[in-house]
Amino acid sequence: MKNNTLKASLLAIVAGTTLLTAGVYAADDAKDSNEGHGKHGYHQMKGERGGHHDMRKMFRGLDLTDEQKSELKALFLAHRDEMKQNRPSKEERATQKEQMLSFITTSNFSEDDVRQALAAKQEARQQKAVDILKLQNQAYQLLTPEQQEKFKERFAKRHNR
Incomplete structure (x- = not known):
């Protein structure tokens, strides 16, 4: 019984970490997708x-x-x-x-x-x-x-x- 609890806890930690990591990467990608655009994310002319x-x-x-x-x-x-x-x-x-x-x-x-x-x-x-x-x-x-x-x-x- 103790062995199953340990496995379940490890699984919960790995799943939680995966979800948090995905969220961080998504936020980072959203920030990067705004590069080269104006302060509101609108495409501006070059320069x-x-x-x-x-x-x-x-x-x-x-x-x-x-x-x-x-x-x-x-x-x-x-x-x-x-x-x-x-x-x-x-x-x-x-x-x-x-x-x-x-x-x-x-x-x-x-x-x-x-x-x-x-x-x-x-x-x-x-x-x-x-x-x-x-x-x-x-x-x-x-x-x-x-x-x-x-x-x-x-x-x-x-x-x-």
């Missing part, structure tokens, strides 16, 4: 400051003056505010999702309607790309001719990799 990180990186090593740095910072902040204003609202995003769902679930599929919706999305993406290139051009114009030459060399070197 420290979203899409602007690459732009700021372009101007490293150009020996910018304090005045140039402050002008670039003001330019980037103004662009960020403009982009926030142009961002679609929650209602607009919900409407787009509803529209995509209706395209999938409708019994009368219309390619023309889908093409129109996709063309509108593509136009918005194109406008965003134009705005970013415009910002980069404005930032480039703040550089001195020597800095512009160095920028061109670094840009060519970076894109030849």
Whole structure:
């Protein structure tokens, strides 16, 4: 009888340890799965400051003056505010999702309607790309001719990799 009690106790300890270990690993995996994401676990654009990180990186090593740095910072902040204003609202995003769902679930599929919706999305993406290139051009114009030459060399070197 004593032998069975010992075996049962050992079994209870092993089972308990296994369950606790599984819980610890699960919590650790949940914490690791949040790496590379924002503080709320949402996926962020690459880099420290979203899409602007690459732009700021372009101007490293150009020996910018304090005045140039402050002008670039003001330019980037103004662009960020403009982009926030142009961002679609929650209602607009919900409407787009509803529209995509209706395209999938409708019994009368219309390619023309889908093409129109996709063309509108593509136009918005194109406008965003134009705005970013415009910002980069404005930032480039703040550089001195020597800095512009160095920028061109670094840009060519970076894109030849």
